[in-house]
Amino acid sequence: MSGARILTIARLELTQRLRSVGWYVLLGIFMVLLLGITALSFLVFSSNDLPGAGVFSIIVNFVLLLVVLVSPTLSGNAINGDRDAATLAPIQVTAATTGDIMLGKLLAAVATGCAFLLIAVPFLAVGVFGGGVTPGMFLVSLLVLLLEIIIVAAMGVGLSGLIARPLFSIAATYLVVAALVIGTLIAFGLGGAAVRTQVTHYERGWDESGEPVCDRWEEYTYEQPRYDYVWGFLAANPFVVMADATPTEFDADGYPRDMFGQIKYGVRMAQKAPGSERWDICDGGYDVQPSPEEQMRDTVPSWFVGLGIQLVIAGGLFAGGWSRTRTPARRLPPGTRIA
Structure with a gap:
């Protein structure tokens, strides 16, 4: 050459x-x-x-x-x-x-x-x-x-x-690109919806007269998709690779300032398995959730895997x-x- x-x-x-x-x-x-x-x-x-x-x-x-x-x-x-x-x-x-x-x-x-x-x-x-x-x-x-x-x-x-x-x-080139851009989203959505698990919601709220009820818990059980099993499909998506590889800037409250961080946050949260929720009016309402910046610290990046697949x-x-x-x-x- x-x-x-x-x-x-x-x-x-x-x-x-x-x-x-x-x-x-x-x-x-x-x-x-x-x-x-x-x-x-x-x-x-x-x-x-x-x-x-x-x-x-x-x-x-x-x-x-x-x-x-x-x-x-x-x-x-x-x-x-x-x-x-x-x-x-x-x-x-x-x-x-x-x-x-x-x-x-x-x-x-x-x-x-x-x-x-x-x-x-x-x-x-x-x-x-x-x-x-x-x-x-x-x-x-x-x-x-x-x-x-x-x-x-x-x-x-x-x-x-x-x-x-x-x-x-x-046409074949468009199909390959579409598989990476759109097909990964379809596989993620359908795969997570196909696999479900039961989640329990615990609640202490108000009675019919509007008074708080603190002597008993009410439980509600429902099904939640398991996107944590299929989030890897998103790794090969070009837009996810871009967002996951780019350093994220957060504001004073720990929220992403840009679209890169917002996409990254959504993909990283898909890694976490759904858990039980609690609503307790006697203790201030919902449990305090950590900021997106704190939540992403417990997740793993995937951009290098997606880039390798591509x-x-x-x-x-x-x-x-x-x-x-x-x-x-x-x-x-x-x-x-x-x-």
Whole structure:
């Protein structure tokens, strides 16, 4: 493999994309959406003493959302699209190796994804100046976002080499991404609802005349989903990986300041098994609950597991596409165009 050849292939790929007017229209729409989302985010977090953290987290999540929506279209036909247009074979008979072609295509797909990140930089800066964004939060979130761009691009390029038809490879890339983004939520919700346990609620309240009743307890038993058995499904979700890996900033009461912390808190609380509840009007009402910051100390992070799962999937698909693109090819799907 050669770095110069990889850059040449990536430059050729980007040149083809930059010729399209639709690409600039897409970037323009993205900028307009970012402007509206930034303004709305400041309204949402206006009550916070440091609204910048919330605005920053929403913008980063929006960029990640656009990456998982658009990147499959940009990378899902990288190999078979050239094969279908009879432009892959001329490259394969040059000094460029299969690795040069695959990595060049991957680099071009990553660059197109990073273009959205570059457009978002001014809006991210607005969030930083709004206060509440620490250097660790800034660097980790952008690093995870870059990794997610690479992972989704690798999935698309790999499937474009494995599947002969561009339409099917793009659809397959969307299915893989949808399985990580939406499928993990469905598996979590259905899995937790399918497994239930009985929980007892103890109560000392008021009688019919409105007087407190402190001489006896009333018990109510009901079923509660066991999300603590299936919370691991969420580990591979890109948005959960982003939220769980990013350091959380808390306010004076121990509540997260941004969307990263809110998502992290919800996932971490799913790790805990449901327990009995007590309502005691004779002792001040419900038991005092610890703050989200205190509750998360007793849970474990999962972002590295989810990121590892995504890397294994992306690496496997990319390796499969590499093997299918290698020349001379022993076997090709029926109807595959050679030149």
